[in-house]
Amino acid sequence: MGTRQYVIRKIVQAFVTLLAILIFNFFLFRVWSPGDPVSFLTRGQGFNLSLEERAAVIEEYGLDKSTWGQFTEYMKDTFTGKLGVSSFYQGESVMAIFFRFLTPTLLLVGISTMISMVVGIWMGIRSGWRRGSKFDRGSMFFSLILYSMPEFWLGMLLLMLFSSQLGWFPVGGRVSTNVSSMGTLEYFTDVAEHLFLPVLTLALGYLGEFYLLMRSSLLDVLGEDYITTARAKGVLERNVLNRHAVRNALLPTVTLIALSFGYVIGGAITVEVVFSYQGLGLLTYTAIVAKDYWLLQGLFLFFSLAVIAFNLVSDLVYAYLDPRVREA
Amino acid sequence: MKQKRQKVTASLVLAIVLGMLVQGAAIGQDASPSAEDEKITFTVGMTNDAVTFNPMFMIETPEYSTADMMWETFLGWEQEDFDTKSHLATDWEQSEDGLTWTFTIRDDVTWHDGEPFTAGDIAYTFNWILDKKVGNFIDYLPFTDEITAPDDTTLVWKTTVPTGAPVYPPYVYILPEHVLSQYESKADFKKWKGFPDPIGTGPYKLVEWRRGDFWRLEANPDYWGGAPEIDEFVFRVFQNEDAMIEALKQGEIDFADDISANLFDSIIDEPDITANVGNPTTFTQMSFNQCTNDVAYCADEGFNHHPATTDPAFRLAVEHAIDRDVLVDRVRLGYGEPGYTVIPSPKWHADPENVIAYDPEEANRILDDAGYTDSDGDGIREHPSGEPMELRFIVRTEAPETIDAGEFIVEWLRDIGVSLKTEAVNDNRLTDVWYTNDWDMYIWGWGVEPDPNFQLSTYTSSQCGIWSDTCYSNEEYDQLFKDQQSAASLEERESLVAQMQNVLYEDRPELVLWYDNYLQAYRSDLWAGFVKQPTADGSILFQYGYYSLLNIHPASEGGGSAGGEDGGGISPVLWIAIAAVVVVVIGVVVMRRRRAEEEA
Numbered sequence: 050m051g052t053r054q055y056v057i058r059k060i061v062q063a064f065v066t067l068l069a070i071l072i073f074n075f076f077l078f079r080v081w082s083p084g085d086p087v088s089f090l091t092r093g094q095g096f097n098l099s100l101e102e103r104a105a106v107i108e109e110y111g112l113d114k115s116t117w118g119q120f121t122e123y124m125k126d127t128f129t130g131k132l133g134v135s136s137f138y139q140g141e142s143v144m145a146i147f148f149r150f151l152t153p154t155l156l157l158v159g160i161s162t163m164i165s166m167v168v169g170i171w172m173g174i175r176s177g178w179r180r181g182s183k184f185d186r187g188s189m190f191f192s193l194i195l196y197s198m199p200e201f202w203l204g205m206l207l208l209m210l211f212s213s214q215l216g217w218f219p220v221g222g223r224v225s226t227n228v229s230s231m232g233t234l235e236y237f238t239d240v241a242e243h244l245f246l247p248v249l250t251l252a253l254g255y256l257g258e259f260y261l262l263m264r265s266s267l268l269d270v271l272g273e274d275y276i277t278t279a280r281a282k283g284v285l286e287r288n289v290l291n292r293h294a295v296r297n298a299l300l301p302t303v304t305l306i307a308l309s310f311g312y313v314i315g316g317a318i319t320v321e322v323v324f325s326y327q328g329l330g331l332l333t334y335t336a337i338v339a340k341d342y343w344l345l346q347g348l349f350l351f352f353s354l355a356v357i358a359f360n361l362v363s364d365l366v367y368a369y370l371d372p373r374v375r376e377a
Numbered sequence: 378m379k380q381k382r383q384k385v386t387a388s389l390v391l392a393i394v395l396g397m398l399v400q401g402a403a404i405g406q407d408a409s410p411s412a413e414d415e416k417i418t419f420t421v422g423m424t425n426d427a428v429t430f431n432p433m434f435m436i437e438t439p440e441y442s443t444a445d446m447m448w449e450t451f452l453g454w455e456q457e458d459f460d461t462k463s464h465l466a467t468d469w470e471q472s473e474d475g476l477t478w479t480f481t482i483r484d485d486v487t488w489h490d491g492e493p494f495t496a497g498d499i500a501y502t503f504n505w506i507l508d509k510k511v512g513n514f515i516d517y518l519p520f521t522d523e524i525t526a527p528d529d530t531t532l533v534w535k536t537t538v539p540t541g542a543p544v545y546p547p548y549v550y551i552l553p554e555h556v557l558s559q560y561e562s563k564a565d566f567k568k569w570k571g572f573p574d575p576i577g578t579g580p581y582k583l584v585e586w587r588r589g590d591f592w593r594l595e596a597n598p599d600y601w602g603g604a605p606e607i608d609e610f611v612f613r614v615f616q617n618e619d620a621m622i623e624a625l626k627q628g629e630i631d632f633a634d635d636i637s638a639n640l641f642d643s644i645i646d647e648p649d650i651t652a653n654v655g656n657p658t659t660f661t662q663m664s665f666n667q668c669t670n671d672v673a674y675c676a677d678e679g680f681n682h683h684p685a686t687t688d689p690a691f692r693l694a695v696e697h698a699i700d701r702d703v704l705v706d707r708v709r710l711g712y713g714e715p716g717y718t719v720i721p722s723p724k725w726h727a728d729p730e731n732v733i734a735y736d737p738e739e740a741n742r743i744l745d746d747a748g749y750t751d752s753d754g755d756g757i758r759e760h761p762s763g764e765p766m767e768l769r770f771i772v773r774t775e776a777p778e779t780i781d782a783g784e785f786i787v788e789w790l791r792d793i794g795v796s797l798k799t800e801a802v803n804d805n806r807l808t809d810v811w812y813t814n815d816w817d818m819y820i821w822g823w824g825v826e827p828d829p830n831f832q833l834s835t836y837t838s839s840q841c842g843i844w845s846d847t848c849y850s851n852e853e854y855d856q857l858f859k860d861q862q863s864a865a866s867l868e869e870r871e872s873l874v875a876q877m878q879n880v881l882y883e884d885r886p887e888l889v890l891w892y893d894n895y896l897q898a899y900r901s902d903l904w905a906g907f908v909k910q911p912t913a914d915g916s917i918l919f920q921y922g923y924y925s926l927l928n929i930h931p932a933s934e935g936g937g938s939a940g941g942e943d944g945g946g947i948s949p950v951l952w953i954a955i956a957a958v959v960v961v962v963i964g965v966v967v968m969r970r971r972r973a974e975e976e977a
Contacts, residue, residue: 109564139429140568149588213623220623226420226591226611238951245953325616327426327589338805 055368063361070353075123078345080116110136110343123346132347137339143347146332151314153223154328156244157321158313161251166306169256170299173263177298178290180268188260196257201319204250208323211246218246221325247324251317255309262305267298300371307363311356416608417931419904421918422621422630426589426614430571432550433511433563438635438824439612442919446594446610446926447489448550448577451480451499451532454921457912458724459827461544464922465499465551465578466532475539475865476522480532486601488553489576496526501554503534509563512843516834517547519862540863541870545828551578580605580923589614602923606906606930625650631904634919636896637778638710649902654712655895655909655916657721661779661822663786664887665692667847668814674842680814683768685760690747692885696733697740698789705891708781716892718878719836725829727875729882740793751794758794770797771819775804779820782890814848821846822893827921829874833858836881849886905932 107113111122126133132143172192176185195203212220219225225239270276271294279293280286316330329348336344368374423439432444453464468481486494503524506514518524519542522535534543553576560566572586580602581594594610613630615621622640624630626647636644636652645652667687668680685691701715717729748761758766772783780801787797797818802810810816825832834840837855841848857877864870895916899907906928910920918925 105564137428139434139570208620208623212627216627219629220627221615221620222613223590224587226593226613227418228587229585229593241954322616323620325614325620327614327616331589331616338803340805340809 052368055374056365059361059364063357067353067357070357071124071127071350074346074349074353075120078340078342079119082340127346127350132350133343135336135341135344137335137341137344143343146344147329147347147351150316150327150329150332153326154314154316154330156240157247157326157328158251158315158317159310160244161248161317162255162309162313164248164252165255166259166309168252169259170263170302172256173260174267174290174295174298176260177264177267177271178294189264192257192260195253196261198254199319200250200254200317201323203254204247204320204323207246207250219243221323223326243324243326247317247320247326250320250323254320258309259302259305263298263302266301267294270294270298273297300367303366303370304363307359307366308356311359314355315352417606418609418611419607419632419929420611420613420630421632421634422615422624423612423634424615424618424621427586427592427612430575430583430586431567431569432552432571433506433513434567435513435571442634443583443592443594443612444550444571445579445919446581446923447571447575447579447583448552449579450546450548451482451551452544452546454546454827454910456908456910456920456922456924459722459911459921461546465494469544471539471541475863476536478534478536478543480534482526482530482532483601484530486578487599488578489582489597490553492553492555492576493529494553494578495529496532497529498554499532499551500524500526501557502549502552505552505557506549511563514547514549516831517542517545517549538863539865542830542862545830548826548831552576580927581610602927605927625898625900628900628903632897632899632918634897636898638708638712638896641712641896641898642710644898649900650898651901651907652896652898653907653909653917654914655897656723656911656914657713657716657892657894658916659822659824659893659895660716660719660721660889661776661782661820661891661893662719662846662887662889663818663820664846665818665885666814666816667849667886668841669850672838672841672848672850675814675848678812678814678842680848682814683760683766683817684762684764685749685766685768686817688747689884690743691749692888693733694740694743694747694793695790695795696885696888697736697743698793699786699888699890700735700789701890702735704782704785707785708778709891709893712894712896713891716889718882719823719825719832719889720829720874720878721825721892722827722829724827725871725874727878729879731883737789737792744793744795749794756791756794757796765796766794767796767798768817770799771807771810771816772799772801773804773807773819773821774801776822779822782820811846812842820890830862833861833874833877836877836886847886849881849884851880851884854880854884901932903932904929906930 104113111119114122132147134140134142135146138146169192172188176182176188179185208220211218219242221243223240223243224236225231225243228236228239231239276289276293279289284293314329316328316333318330318334320326321328321330332344333348335341336348425437425439427437427440427443429435430440430443430447432448435441435444449465451465452469453462454460455462465486466480466482469478471478480496482496482499483494488494503518503521505511507518507521507524520536520538520540522537524532524534526532536542556576557566560569572583572592575583578601580597580600582597583592584595585593591611591613593612596605596608596610598604613624615624618637618640621630621633622636622644625633625644628649641652644650665686666680666682668675668682669687670676705711705713705715717732718727720726744758749758749766751758753759760766770783770787772779774780783797783799783801787799790797807819807821811819823832823835835844835846836849837845837858838850838852839855841850854877857873857880861870861873861877864873897917899917907917907925908928909915909917910922910924918929920926
């Protein structure tokens, strides 16, 4: 099978998955979960609604239609890019709300994932290469501790130490309350100050995963015959590691990297709560409790898109890196 | 070639480090108190985010706290005891027949946009609310026949029956006619979130709103009551209360509102913080579903509850089984008092005639007598209908104290053979459940206004599906409610209000558990000038009126904003960035050297 067919097949698979998720989401939010946003909508309108007024609100949001009617409208709107307006945020467009929370989330989760990826992989390589060394034992110990520690708890520890005791960092939030009177650089440092602890928390929390995977796959590779062959040929140790071992060991890690980035926009709700850092995680929670169908649909569409897209990327990169995959 | 690239990298890194150092130093200088026009900023911590500041569609407390600063009511409340006082209206009188109220309106007030404020704005706002049936406010305007403004300083309010309701007074924000008239329908108006450009007459105006982070109000220098001392008021949103209290300790915020008892205990000894225990204006109650087919809303919407909740004997037994003193001591840590009736304010409060004492044996006896027996010997009684006494019991995740109280109540009721299945839910979910009448018991609370009218209205039959906790329905009570609204004298109204509290206590559709003290705290090293409402033992901010708001000022001369705290020096982030760059530089150099050695 050629490369082209492989790529096409993967893309088609991605679309089918997305379609299945879209359909599933509809039933998950509107049919299977109890309650509906009507009480919230009508309460927001003020009490003492007459029955006609109540009906008007329900009609405005299309909730008077049958399940099938709602479903066809939902699919039509989704594919024409109309995500509708949120009921919780009283008529604001879902798109605008999503983008308002996107940047802080990308900053928080994106940066932490990046850091933990680079550091974790680097540590994994060193550990695996010098198995049993002090570095290996030390980093194994710490990674396992960090890996098994709940992120919110780690966050609270860091908060207690760096904010409460030392007073180096603000106790939470995304920006100081006087941002409007700040210059660009001041604003930048302010945002960085607020990001520091939550990013550190998540980076430490995510670190173990990358570390452990990289270390074990490197150890696997180091036992292969071609490594022995390379050494027998007299290849420099450094080149054995970089050109022969790491390249092969990175393959499973590529998948993990792609998946991790797929989950970035999902936010990190527990850490967001600890640091009062409102991102997409908390927004999702708000949307769920308010039964905000439109916001939920929009959010889950974006989340699914991200995961599917990065999966696709991972498949394609994997195929590029490892020709065996596309030949198969 | 390789040599050259290495040099380029090194100099680039060096440049970045130097640049950061220089900029860091510059920041240090900026933060020094060189700016003469530094604003006085007061920062308040909140655990609820705002969704809208549209004064007619708000739900959450911080929304109301903010709106209170921008829009005003036409009458006010005295500092000392919440008596009605002049505000935008200066004088008022009721006609002989009691059907016409005439108010004199101030002529020295302007809207934030410079337009003059007149009696016409008040009439327009009231009529708009009546016309569009704005639920948040309409109950403040009962028996209205006609509200008109014959001239700019006169407001005439005609009612269909003699009533004192216009001077209770209505908690209705007055909006400018020239803004309100632009909106055709309620739905149209609702799209406006109270921002941008809120036009009010109050001492502050909302100028910035960063969703999820904070919002900022700026002083209105032309405020008719005098320009406020504090230039900016900032509300900062926290996702959890611990972080908010920590921020108060760190000086990141100046004021924390409505603190829970255990956190309040943790700051009471802090040297720079003054913690205030305000007298109760709220109560916490346990409600029983009173839906029957006789109540229209219940019949229309359907309902589902355990048969015992509508049995007075069962509710009486529950009251005997509950020890309110323990709840106040263990759950509220003493910041409250046992409560019995639905009006906590001393002025209108009436003690019940027969207080039901804690007496589990009596509770058991009552249940035995009423036919609740444990026939299968599993320790759980059965309802006379045969249904096991297992009831659903909802407590609130937003109020951890209700969860704690719930644990006590579950134990107490187990002792009388009643099993409760507790579920902790958030308020949105509870609202949903309550709307669909599909519940047995829950704990919730009420903030009670100075005047009892609104609170008492929530127990009338017509409020089922609107404000009524339980869909309680009692014709005698409904009549008493109308009578107190049209009472001829204060004494008569007082006696009617007392009677109503007693009817509710005897019927017990819900059990008031305790009255909560209002717990607030502020940085007393930075701020002074707080006054209480009521004067003796009340709250110190977010009052009915601007008593503290217009009186707070920095504690010492030159003491300014608490926001500029971490001025001076280079911020830790910069230090860390510098350290990271240095580490990277060293790492790169070492690696290059090693590589060079290996390749050699």
